[in-house]
Amino acid sequence: MPTIKDVAxxxxxxxxxxxxxxxxxxxxxxxxxQKVYQAMEELNYQPNEIARSLHRRQSKLIxxxxxxxxxxxxxxxxxxxxxxxxLIGYKVLICNSLLDRKKEKEYIExxxxxxxDGIIMGSHTLEVEEYMNVNYPIVTFDRRISEEIPYIxxxxxxxxxxxxxxxxQKGCKKIAHISGNLQLQLLANQRSQAFIELSKEHGxxxxxxxxxxxxxxxxxxxxxxxxxxxxxxxxxxxxxxxxVMAAYVIQICYLLNKRIPEHIKIVGYDDxxxxxxxxxxxxxxxxxxxxxxxxxxxxxxxxxNEEPFERENVFPVQLMERLTT
Amino acid sequence: MPTIKDVAxxxxxxxxxxxxxxxxxxxxxxxxxQKVYQAMEELNYQPNEIARSLHRRQSKLIxxxxxxxxxxxxxxxxxxxxxxxxLIGYKVLICNSLLDRKKEKEYIExxxxxxxDGIIMGSHTLEVEEYMNVNYPIVTFDRRISEEIPYIxxxxxxxxxxxxxxxxQKGCKKIAHISGNLQLQLLANQRSQAFIELSKEHGxxxxxxxxxxxxxxxxxxxxxxxxxxxxxxxxxxxxxxxxVMAAYVIQICYLLNKRIPEHIKIVGYDDxxxxxxxxxxxxxxxxxxxxxxxxxxxxxxxxxNEEPFERENVFPVQLMERLTT
DNA sequence: TTCAATATGTCAATCGTTTGACATAAAAAA
DNA sequence: TTTTTTATGTCAAACGATTGACATATTGAA
Numbered sequence: 001m002p003t004i005k006d007v008a009x010x011x012x013x014x015x016x017x018x019x020x021x022x023x024x025x026x027x028x029x030x031x032x033x034q035k036v037y038q039a040m041e042e043l044n045y046q047p048n049e050i051a052r053s054l055h056r057r058q059s060k061l062i063x064x065x066x067x068x069x070x071x072x073x074x075x076x077x078x079x080x081x082x083x084x085x086x087l088i089g090y091k092v093l094i095c096n097s098l099l100d101r102k103k104e105k106e107y108i109e110x111x112x113x114x115x116x117d118g119i120i121m122g123s124h125t126l127e128v129e130e131y132m133n134v135n136y137p138i139v140t141f142d143r144r145i146s147e148e149i150p151y152i153x154x155x156x157x158x159x160x161x162x163x164x165x166x167x168x169q170k171g172c173k174k175i176a177h178i179s180g181n182l183q184l185q186l187l188a189n190q191r192s193q194a195f196i197e198l199s200k201e202h203g204x205x206x207x208x209x210x211x212x213x214x215x216x217x218x219x220x221x222x223x224x225x226x227x228x229x230x231x232x233x234x235x236x237x238x239x240x241x242x243x244v245m246a247a248y249v250i251q252i253c254y255l256l257n258k259r260i261p262e263h264i265k266i267v268g269y270d271d272x273x274x275x276x277x278x279x280x281x282x283x284x285x286x287x288x289x290x291x292x293x294x295x296x297x298x299x300x301x302x303x304x305n306e307e308p309f310e311r312e313n314v315f316p317v318q319l320m321e322r323l324t325t
Numbered sequence: 326m327p328t329i330k331d332v333a334x335x336x337x338x339x340x341x342x343x344x345x346x347x348x349x350x351x352x353x354x355x356x357x358x359q360k361v362y363q364a365m366e367e368l369n370y371q372p373n374e375i376a377r378s379l380h381r382r383q384s385k386l387i388x389x390x391x392x393x394x395x396x397x398x399x400x401x402x403x404x405x406x407x408x409x410x411x412l413i414g415y416k417v418l419i420c421n422s423l424l425d426r427k428k429e430k431e432y433i434e435x436x437x438x439x440x441x442d443g444i445i446m447g448s449h450t451l452e453v454e455e456y457m458n459v460n461y462p463i464v465t466f467d468r469r470i471s472e473e474i475p476y477i478x479x480x481x482x483x484x485x486x487x488x489x490x491x492x493x494q495k496g497c498k499k500i501a502h503i504s505g506n507l508q509l510q511l512l513a514n515q516r517s518q519a520f521i522e523l524s525k526e527h528g529x530x531x532x533x534x535x536x537x538x539x540x541x542x543x544x545x546x547x548x549x550x551x552x553x554x555x556x557x558x559x560x561x562x563x564x565x566x567x568x569v570m571a572a573y574v575i576q577i578c579y580l581l582n583k584r585i586p587e588h589i590k591i592v593g594y595d596d597x598x599x600x601x602x603x604x605x606x607x608x609x610x611x612x613x614x615x616x617x618x619x620x621x622x623x624x625x626x627x628x629x630n631e632e633p634f635e636r637e638n639v640f641p642v643q644l645m646e647r648l649t650t
Numbered sequence: 651t652t653c654a655a656t657a658t659g660t661c662a663a664t665c666g667t668t669t670g671a672c673a674t675a676a677a678a679a680a
Numbered sequence: 681t682t683t684t685t686t687a688t689g690t691c692a693a694a695c696g697a698t699t700g701a702c703a704t705a706t707t708g709a710a
Contacts, residue, residue, distance in 0.1 A: 013689085014690075016691095017687090019668060022667090025668095026686095026688090027686050044460075046434065046437050047666085048379075048438070048666050050375055050378050050379045050384060050440050053667095054379055054665090055667055055668050059375060069403050069404045070401040072599070075394050075400035078400075082394070082420070082421050083421065086420075091418055093418060094394075094418075096407050113374045114374045247599060248602060250602075251601075251604060254604045274599060277569075277572040278576075279576060279603070328696055328697080329696065329697060329698095338659085342659075344699080347697090348699095350698095352656050353657075354656080354658085357657080373695090374697095376665085376696035376697040377697060377698080378697095379664095379667095379697080380664070380696085380698050
């Protein structure tokens with residue numbers, strides 16, 4: 001690979017001059033500028049970003065740790081994060097923790113070793129203290145870690161409220177909630193909170209099932225939901241904590257010959273792209289994924305530039321009523 | 326951030342010694358090793374991977390260019406690629422081209438500038454020559470570029486054949502195929518080829534509609550499929566070139582009150598995780614995504630290490646018969 | 651005692667780029 | 681003509697690590 005020296009030699013100038021045209025600093029005549037460009041062209045020269053990063057002590061990299069990019073919600077989130085990062089010259093290193101503590105820790109170390117400019121954490125299996133030691137520009141999704149670390153979330157409580165209220169208002173008598181893992185102290189737990197409070201408040205019978213830590217074991221989802229619906233055949237409303245879980249519910253209702261929304265109503269959470277393509281199209285609570293992603297990138301950049309930033313970034317949700325309710 | 330010098334100073338040794346324990350080279354007594362580890366611990370030292378990369382002229386980075394990670398197929402692919410890359414100490418830079426020629430070109434340049442060790446291309450909007458100039462370890466998904474560049478694909482022709490045959494064998498009289506964009510010279514076009522040949526061979530009436538380049542405009546998909554089914558109400562079988570497209574078909578059939586599989590049968594392609602959760606569960610052609618991802622990573626590594634590798638990596642597909650046929 | 655193995659140090663170059671300090675020369679402006 | 685501006689060059693340090701060549705000292709074994 002050609003270096004700046006090769007370019008200088010070919011253009012008949014010094015590396016200082018080449019660097020000057022490369023970085024638009026100091027005086028440069030059009031003639032030399034052209035010579036230099038031509039030499040770069042001829043050699044197919046690409047400045048070595050690694051060397052640049054080393055020197056300016058900035059990698060223009062953002063680390064993204066999520067459970068897995070193959071989960072539709074995180075896939076969409078990652079897509080938008082990369083989009084907005086790219087707009088301002090940042091690159092994204094992607095890390096799938098699979099909600100494995102060891103992996104998550106490893107990834108944090110790895111990202112620090114690689115001197116990423118900031119870390120966006122969408123996976124949280126570790127204790128608060130472990131994150132506090134990270135001592136790095138961080139943005140968190142759905143988890144409050146400390147007074148300094150900014151976080152992003154949707155209005156989880158509001159979302160839970162919208163979903164639960166809808167089921168009750170539509171006349172459900174016994175409603176179920178399928179929550180994420182409640183041990184991970186996520187703000188998403190507020191969805192469950194809202195569910196519990198509202199169902200109690202309205203005197204509606206309710207059950208909650210909690211998913212295991214390993215969210216990606218398909219068969220487990222299935223048996224869990226199946227058990228739930230078979231044990232409580234009178235459930236006529238389900239609030240699932242994600243659209244993917246809602247898909248499982250729809251599927252199992254279909255297999256159990258429960259008609260949606262006549263026999264049972266279903267509300268999801270996230271509003272992933274495919275939600276509107278389910279049959280029937282899924283009623284769900286929309287998180288503004290794109291705006292949240294944009295915000296995450298901005299929060300990293302602001303920290304890098306030492307600009308002031310908001311610590312709490314809670315985004316409004318929206319009820320997308322479709323045909324499962 | 327502490328450097329190797331700080332560690333050396335604190336441990337009371339030279340940087341050479343620290344480097345020796347860091348890289349396990351030469352003679353080191355247990356005592357010094359411990360001192361050094363302790364100093365690293367105390368300073369919370371992380372070797373600067375950027376400096377290391379610069380020196381060894383290897384970034385341990387793989388660039389991944391795909392249309393978008395938010396598409397379920399590519400999300401799953403990306404997830405596995407990152408998984409296998411991580412296993413052998415590689416990191417993944419994701420790039421969503423959105424099938425935009427300019428972006429794709431930019432990303433290739435960017436990845437080269439960042440001296441990634443190899444590029445996995447799952448997005449192909451450029452001409453063959455443009456890739457030939459890349460002159461870099463590359464692996465390609467679903468596209469044959471030159472004699473040197475290895476590619477990975479599923480047995481597209483076989484898959485198209487399985488899908489079409491199934492529809493015909495199930496008694497469909499008029500079948501439709503929704504293809505990807507045929508201008509991009511992808512191997513996926515062989516799915517359409519198979520469809521055309523088999524329907525002709527069996528004397529079954531057939532229509533093909535082709536999606537536009539911008540695969541991510543939702544409304545466009547919808548109107549296209551709607552038009553197809555309204556213009557040809559006698560279509561009783563559809564082979565969609567991806568599961569996501571199949572989801573649209575199912576959805577529209579649902580809206581048009583066409584019963585699946587009684588009135589119309591549907592076959593998808595990919596077997597994304599959600600496919601089995603569709604209602605009805607989608608019959609589809611399974612690509613072995615995980616194996617393909619693993620292969621992609623291996624092909625990069627082999628090129629980096631200058632080991633011999635296969636140029637053609639065509640993976641068998643499998644008919645997953647579920648309830649839409 | 652002598653030799654080899656073990657353990658550490660010294661020094662400096664290297665990876666590719668940026669940048670500051672300073673020198674010099676030509677062109678343009680006063 | 682003199683001064684200022686513009687254009688380029690020279691040189692060397694710095695970013696943070698690795699590594700090779702070589703020196704020196706301490707062990708332990710032969």
